[in-house]
Amino acid sequence: MEKKTCDCVVIGSGIGGMCAAAKLAHSGYKTIVIEKLPILGGRYTQIEYKGYKICTAAYMILYGKNDPVYLTLNEVGAPEIETAHTGPMPQTYRMGGKDYEMTGKGALRDMISWASKDKDEENRVMTALKRAMLWYEPPDTITFDDWMLQYADSKTIRNLFQSLVAAWAGANSWEITAGQWFRILKGMTVGGNPIILKNGVKDVIDALEKVITDNHGEILTRTRARRIIVEDGVARGVAAERGGEELQIEAKTVISNAGPKKTIKLGGDHNFDRAYLKEVAERVKPAAGLEFTITSDEPLLDAPSVLFTADTQRLECFVGDCTPDGKHLLRTASVPESTVLYSPMKEYDIFLRDLKETFPDFEKRGGRILLARNFCGDWPFYGTWPGDCLGQKTPVEDLYNVGDAVIPGGWVGGSGAAQSAKVVVEDIKTRVKPA
Ligand SMILES: Cc1cc2nc3c(=O)[nH]c(=O)nc-3n(C[C@H](O)[C@H](O)[C@H](O)COP(=O)(O)OP(=O)(O)OC[C@H]3O[C@@H](n4cnc5c(N)ncnc54)[C@H](O)[C@@H]3O)c2cc1C
Incomplete structure (x- = not known):
C-alpha cells in the first residue's frame, strides 16, 4: 500500500474543492487533491462532444468581478483569464412578448415596473421587498409565492419572480420558502454582472490546477476516496483507491467536495452526531x-x-x-x-x-x-436548494464539506461552492499550521 502525508487532503476537484486546494497551497499548506474521474472540475468544466466544447454544467461566473471564483483567482495569483466581453454582458428580459434590456443598477425595480401595469401594485411590491431585505427577513414558514401573493395581484409579477427564483435557485417559487429566497436575493443585490469566459470555465480549473501544482500541491485523478479515516472523533486522512491499488493519505485536515451525504458514507455514519445525520437527511435535497x-x-x-x-x-x-x-x-x-x-x-x-x-x-x-x-441525483443543478444549505463543519473534528450543498447564505452555484471554500480555508488557518 502506498502512503502519503500532507496538511490537507481534498476529496473531489469540483470548483469548491479546487478553490479550497488553491488557497491552501498558496498559503503554504501541503495539499493533495484526489479526483475519481480522469478530468478535473466536476460540474465546472468542459468536455469535447461531437466537435463542440460542452460544459459539464456551469457556463458563467455568476457574480462577475465580485464572484468568489473570480476573487479566489486574484488572491492566489492565478494566470489571467480572458473574458468574452469587455463591458457588462448584455442581458435581456422577455415579458409579454416584449424584450427589455437589463442594466445592473436598479434592475429589480425596472423589472417590476415593466411587469406591473399598476403603479400602486409596483409600489406595494417594492416596499414589501425593501422591508424584507433591510428590516425583517420573512421566515421559512411559507413559500415565496405565498409571500408574494400578499402584495401582488398580477400574474405577470408572480411569473417574473418565478423565473428569477428558478434561474437563481434551481427551484420554483412555490417550492422555495420566503426566507430561502430572500437570502439569495440579498446576495444578488451585492453581486456583480455575470461574466462569460472566452474559452469557457475550464480556464478557471486549469488556472487553479496550475496554482496548486506550482505551490507543491499534488493532484491525483482516477483516484477514488473509499474511506475517511476517523479516530476518536477526529479526521486523520483518507484511504483511497488508485489503479486498483490502495493509497493511504495521512492529513491534518480532510475537506470533502463529494457532498454531505457521501461524506457521511465515507466517514461511517456511526462517527456523526445524530442531529447532523437528521439535518443532512432532511435538508440536502438536490435541485434537479x-x-x-x-x-x-x-x-x-x-x-x-x-x-x-x-x-x-x-x-x-x-x-x-x-x-x-x-x-x-x-x-x-x-x-x-x-x-x-x-x-x-x-x-x-x-x-x-x-x-x-x-x-x-x-x-x-x-x-x-x-x-x-x-x-439529478449525484449530478444535479445544485447540491441542494440555495438559501437552505448546511454549514461547512461536520461533527467529526477536522472534517469539512465544501461545495454547492454547503453554501453560505446569499450565494448560489459554483460561486457559492467557491465561497464555502473561502469559509473553510479561513477556519483552517486559525487551527492548523502548515508543516
Ligand atoms: C445546467 C447547469 C448550469 C449551471 N450554470 C452555472 C453557472 O453558470 N455558474 C455557476 O457558478 N454555477 C452554475 N451551475 C452550478 C454549478 O455547476 C455547481 O453548483 C458547481 O459546479 C458545483 O461544484 P461543487 O464544488 O459542489 O463540486 P462538484 O461539481 O459536485 O464536483 C465534485 C467532484 O467530486 C468528485 N468526487 C465525488 N466523490 C468522490 C470520491 N469518492 N473520490 C474522489 N472524487 C470524488 C466528483 O467526481 C466531482 O468531480 C450550473 C449547474 C447546472 C446543472
Missing part, C-alpha cells in the same frame, strides 16, 4: 432539472448574451455562447414544475414547445438540439 445544448447554422441569439423569459411554460434562460471556430451554440436550462417529482420525457416536450415559441425561426436558422441532459 433539464439542460439543453443547441447548435444552429445562423445565430439564434447574440454571443455572448443572456435572454431570460417569463413567457414560456417553464423558466428558460438562454445563453448565447461563443465557440472559437464560428459555430453557434445556445445553452438553456429548464426547471420542472416539481423539482422533486417529474417526468424528463414530458419536460422535454414542454421544452420543445417553449423553444419554438421563443425562436419562431428556429428551423429556418438550422437549429438542432445537440444534447439534452437531465441533471
Whole structure:
C-alpha cells in the first residue's frame, strides 16, 4: 500500500474543492487533491462532444468581478483569464412578448415596473421587498409565492419572480420558502454582472490546477476516496483507491467536495452526531432539472448574451455562447414544475414547445438540439436548494464539506461552492499550521 502525508487532503476537484486546494497551497499548506474521474472540475468544466466544447454544467461566473471564483483567482495569483466581453454582458428580459434590456443598477425595480401595469401594485411590491431585505427577513414558514401573493395581484409579477427564483435557485417559487429566497436575493443585490469566459470555465480549473501544482500541491485523478479515516472523533486522512491499488493519505485536515451525504458514507455514519445525520437527511435535497445544448447554422441569439423569459411554460434562460471556430451554440436550462417529482420525457416536450415559441425561426436558422441532459441525483443543478444549505463543519473534528450543498447564505452555484471554500480555508488557518 502506498502512503502519503500532507496538511490537507481534498476529496473531489469540483470548483469548491479546487478553490479550497488553491488557497491552501498558496498559503503554504501541503495539499493533495484526489479526483475519481480522469478530468478535473466536476460540474465546472468542459468536455469535447461531437466537435463542440460542452460544459459539464456551469457556463458563467455568476457574480462577475465580485464572484468568489473570480476573487479566489486574484488572491492566489492565478494566470489571467480572458473574458468574452469587455463591458457588462448584455442581458435581456422577455415579458409579454416584449424584450427589455437589463442594466445592473436598479434592475429589480425596472423589472417590476415593466411587469406591473399598476403603479400602486409596483409600489406595494417594492416596499414589501425593501422591508424584507433591510428590516425583517420573512421566515421559512411559507413559500415565496405565498409571500408574494400578499402584495401582488398580477400574474405577470408572480411569473417574473418565478423565473428569477428558478434561474437563481434551481427551484420554483412555490417550492422555495420566503426566507430561502430572500437570502439569495440579498446576495444578488451585492453581486456583480455575470461574466462569460472566452474559452469557457475550464480556464478557471486549469488556472487553479496550475496554482496548486506550482505551490507543491499534488493532484491525483482516477483516484477514488473509499474511506475517511476517523479516530476518536477526529479526521486523520483518507484511504483511497488508485489503479486498483490502495493509497493511504495521512492529513491534518480532510475537506470533502463529494457532498454531505457521501461524506457521511465515507466517514461511517456511526462517527456523526445524530442531529447532523437528521439535518443532512432532511435538508440536502438536490435541485434537479433539464439542460439543453443547441447548435444552429445562423445565430439564434447574440454571443455572448443572456435572454431570460417569463413567457414560456417553464423558466428558460438562454445563453448565447461563443465557440472559437464560428459555430453557434445556445445553452438553456429548464426547471420542472416539481423539482422533486417529474417526468424528463414530458419536460422535454414542454421544452420543445417553449423553444419554438421563443425562436419562431428556429428551423429556418438550422437549429438542432445537440444534447439534452437531465441533471439529478449525484449530478444535479445544485447540491441542494440555495438559501437552505448546511454549514461547512461536520461533527467529526477536522472534517469539512465544501461545495454547492454547503453554501453560505446569499450565494448560489459554483460561486457559492467557491465561497464555502473561502469559509473553510479561513477556519483552517486559525487551527492548523502548515508543516
Ligand atoms: C445546467 C447547469 C448550469 C449551471 N450554470 C452555472 C453557472 O453558470 N455558474 C455557476 O457558478 N454555477 C452554475 N451551475 C452550478 C454549478 O455547476 C455547481 O453548483 C458547481 O459546479 C458545483 O461544484 P461543487 O464544488 O459542489 O463540486 P462538484 O461539481 O459536485 O464536483 C465534485 C467532484 O467530486 C468528485 N468526487 C465525488 N466523490 C468522490 C470520491 N469518492 N473520490 C474522489 N472524487 C470524488 C466528483 O467526481 C466531482 O468531480 C450550473 C449547474 C447546472 C446543472
